[in-house]
Amino acid sequence: WLLDDTGKWLVPRFNNGPTAATFLANVRQDVSSGLISMVLALGTSHHSDRIQADARHDKSVDMKLGKITCSMLAVPFSFAGRTRGVISAVTLKDHPEAPTPPSIPPSAARQLDSAGVVLGRLFEHRILSLLTGTSGN
Secondary structure, three states: OEEOOOOOEEEOOOOOOOOHHHHHHHOOEEOOOHHHHHHHHHOOOEEEOOHHHOOOOOOHHHHHHOOEEEEEEEEEEEEOOEEEEEEEEEEEEOOOOOOOOOOOOOHHHHHHHHHHHHHHHHHHHHHHHHHHOOOOO
C-alpha cells in the first residue's frame, strides 16, 4: 500500500494470490479508517489473528473481494524520511463456514518489518541514483 498523490488514500501497488488482479484494480483504502490506515498514522506494526472481531477493521476490501480476512500483519513502509505506505500480509477464507486458515506466526512480524526497512532503503538508493545521475541508465 502506498499513499496516493493526495495523501487521502492508500493504494495497493503489488499483490499476489488468486485475487491479486481484482485487488490491484478495484481497491483503495481511505486513510481515515481501518487498521491499515492506523499502521500508517501511528508508524507501528499491527498483528492480529482475529481481524473480524476488531471494530477497527474496515470490511470494505473484504466486500470488494468476496473474501473474509482472518488474520493480518501490517508494518509501516518508510523512505525518504517519511512513512509513505504499509506492507501487509493476510490470511483469507471464502465464506464464514469455511475452515479458518492457519494464523500468521508472530515471527513473521520481525521478518516483514526487516523486509520493509530493506525495501525502503532500496527506494532511497534508487531516488538518490536518479537525482545524481548515477542510475546506470
